Amino acid sequence: MRSFSRRQVLRTSAVGAAGAAAGGAAGVVGGRVLAQRRSPTDRVAPRPVAPGYLGARTVFQASPGSGAVALTFDDGPGEFTPLVLDLLGEAGIPATFFLLGTSASAHPDLVAREAGAGHEVAVHGWDHQDVYSKEYDQLGDEIDRTMSAITSAGAPAPRLWRPPYGRVDAPALMVAASRGLDVVLWGHHTPDVATAQGLVGSVGAGGIILSHDARSQPTEALVRAVVAAAAAVKDQGLALATVSELLRLDAAASS
Secondary structure, three states, X not given: OOOOOHHHHHHHHHHHHHHHHHOOOOEEEOOEEEOOOOOOOOOOOOOOOOOOOOOOOEEOOOOHHHOEEEEEEEEEOXXXXXXXXXXXXXXXXXXXXXXXXXXXXXXXXXXXXXXXXXXXEEEEEOOOOOHHHOOHHHHHHHHHHHHHHHXXXXXXXXXXXXXXXXXXXXXXXHHHXXXXXXXXXXXXXXXXXXXXXXXXXXXXXXXXXXXXXXXXXOOHHHHXXXXXXXXXXXXXXXXXXXXXXXXXXXXXXXX
C-alpha cells in the first residue's frame, strides 16, 4: 500500500483547493470539473392545474419490429438545407427536420419546401440554447413561437420536439406535455464522414439517426455521406421513415 507524508497530503489538499477556487463553486477531481451541487428543487415543473393525464413520451429509438429507420436533421433551415433536400429527393428518402425558430422565420421558403416534399417538420427550439438556461414560461413561449413560425410557413403543426444538445429536464417535459409534443432524441450520431459511412451495417430497424443541415457541423462532404449511407441502408431492405411514421409502425408492430 502506498504511503504519503504529511507534507505530500498538505500539498495535494492545497492543489485541490486551488482547483476549486479557480472553478468557482466547482471542484476538480481527476481532471474532471464537477458541477456545482444544486438543490433538488432548483429545476422543477409547475404542478398540473387540472385533473387528467398529462405526460410527454421520450424516444431514443423504436423497436426492431418497426422495420424502419428514421433520418433526422437538426439546426436548420440553413446553408445546406437545399442540398439535403435535393439529395433526399434523388434517393427517395423521407426525413424529419428539427428546426430552430429563428431560422424558420428567416427562411419560410425552405420550411415550405421541406413540408411540400413530404418530410416531417418538427421543433428544435427558438435558438440553440440549453433548456436549462430558460425558465418554464420563457421556454414555453419560445416553443410556441417556433411552432407558429413553422405553421406560418405552410407546414403542419409539429408533433415532435428535440431540445438542443438532447438535454431535457422536468420543466422542459412539462412544456412538451402541455403542447402535445413527443421528445425525440437519437441512437446514432453523424459528426463526421467516417461515422456517417459506418451507419451501413451498424444501424438497425428502429434506429433514429441524428444529422445536421445548418450551423457549424455540416459540410457538403458530410451531407452527401449521410444521405448515401441512408440510401445504402434502404437498399439493404430497411424502410426509411419520418419519426412519426416510425413510431406508428412501432405501435402497429406492438399491437
